[in-house]
Amino acid sequence: MSSIPKKRPKPNAKPPSSSSSSSTSSLSSLMEPPQSFFPSTNEFLRLVAVLAIAIIVALGCNLLATTFNRQPKPFCDSGDIDSPDAMSDFCEPCPSNGECYQGKLECMRGYTQHGKFCVEDGDINETAKKLSEWVEIHLCEAYAQFLCDGIGTVWVREDDVWKELDGHELMKNGGLDSATYIYAKQRAMDAVGRLLETRTNPRGIKELKCPDLLVERYKPFPCRIRQWLTEHALIIFPVCVLLLGCTILLKKVRRRQYLSSRAEELYHQVCEILEENALTSNSINGEREPWVVASRLRDHLILPRERKDPVLWKKVEELVQEDSRVDRYPKLVKGESKVVWEWQVEGSLSSSRLRKKVEASKLKSAEGMGISSDQQRNALKAGEPLSY
Template sequence: MAPPSSSLSTPKPKKRRIKNPSNIPILSSIEPPPTLLPSKADLLRAVAVLSVAISVAIGCNLVVKLFNRQPKPFCNSNHDDEFDYHLSDGCDPCPSHGICNEGKLECMSGYVRHGRSCLEDGDINEMAKNLAKMVESHACESYSQYLCKGVGKVWVQGDELWNNMDENNTTYLYAKEKAVEIVGNLLETRDTSVGIKKLKCPDLLVEHYKPLSCSIRLWLLEHAVFLVPVCALLIGCGLMLQKIRRRQYLSVRSEELYEQVCEMLEENALTSRSVDGEGEPWIVASWLRDHILTPKERRDPLLWKKVEDLVQEDSRLDRYPKILKGDPKVVWEWQVEGSLRSAGKKKKGEINKQKMRENPNLGFNQDHGRLKLGEPFKC
């Protein structure tokens, strides 16, 4: 079969071109204005404001729920059922020193409620301490008087102390109960056959209540066995040391006085020979003693006795009695011809000779019957 004729075929439509007039803009070249969309800074600011608003809303919601929430009731402190209220989420456990009933809390005597707990009452605690201190002072002072003066009691009846403090005050009674507990731990206690409790101050505590004089006296009595021999030993050592020092003093001082005696006798002997025989070469021992000794040394007879012993042992000195104005006297005289002393002593003797020449009244005066010494020998 021959193909159909071309005259019978439908003609194809022709494409129609749309002309773009110059006054109409092209769509692809159209851009939005810059103020149409927000900037990055505005976007961040909007996010921050939104976050703050959400936080405030959440916080207000929590606060409202917190204030509107009712606290849990307390679990009963006295329950006999097997259910453990302490593990229940419907109630809180009853705090220490508290009494819980029907969900309510009441604190025991001596405790005050603080929030959902019971704390110790400070006033009652202070009152209990004061009561315990009064009982302690009474018991310890009584025991102290017994130790120091022999009066008072060692064991004090507790009823006598507590009965004086009885008051019809619930707070005071609770403070008294606590004070009894404190005193029981502080003082020694014992029960009598009739069930009366007695109190005694411990030995270490009673030391703080003794007077100082009493403590010293008791300490001396307690250590007398040891102190007596020690004191005797110390006294003996002290006396021995004093005796040694006195012996040394007498030895040194007597030698000094002996040297002075020799110098005076020698000078007097040299001076008497230079005054045409009118002077006497001797000196009365008692007058010489009163001249060279101080008033305090004159009251010590042993010192001058030491000087006399040294003079007696010296062969250069002569001792003999002599009657002066009807009284027997002992005189001392230098027997060596010339001076055996040092050069300085010789010079001193020459000076004394010169004084004797200038004053012929020195030496022994026959008319007056007494010994006249120069100024160094005057009393």
């Protein structure tokens, strides 16, 4: 039998020695940084804030330096509009109402420079507006006076207007120099030329006239009424005549109604007076005349303001004349011939009523007399004196 070889036992591993462990720890301490090398969280945030502030300050200083040290762009020349540089970033386009040359802007007269633009001068604009209004009022009032009264001018020469503007108060008190005022005056005349009518006379001089639509605003109110009446006379005259005729006719109708009603009222009063007078004269045995003078009766019944109108009493006389109960005849009264009226008592239907009234009045008077006589007797018995 073959013999089995025996394995050799492995030698036991020896534990590391203390020298090797100490060398390893010293090596790791050299490779790792100390704990105080890295900042804390608060220190890190402070560092970030300081850096941010520094960056902002740097950017602000750079922006200010760029702004103050930056040169403005020159203006593109007015005559180089077709050139490619006119629309480039190297120059500013020349604004309207301005002229640009060699990069500089010069605004036209009447405009002032504000930055990159030419703005209209307010003083010149206001002066030109006032001058144009003055010219408009002056020409339109003259034309309106010509249309209303036939006095004034219609067409005015432009040279005359220009001379009148030279003496305007704005020339002295406007605060503008001579050149600026001339420019404002020119602008005013341009505005007036667009507003008013213009023509050139045979001498080649330009003339101005207020338009017909505009002159209506400057006509006085009485002139407007007069012209309106003149234009519509063919309509107004027949209407006025018709209204006048209707008014007169209405007044006549009302007057006729008044005269008729008033005459009837007076007629009834005349009849009552005549009838009462006739009955009274018969009852006192002829001591009183049965007739009444017509003129005295008229003056007794008619009011003073009605005596001026003879038509009213004529109507009363017509009514009396138509009445068969009244006789009308002339009679000599105190040496003068008068027309008297007399009531015919016989056959009168209303005489019985009046008789009763007369008798009642007589009874009342008799009773009064009886009472007075009794009082006198009693007074005599008592020895009292009578009072007259």
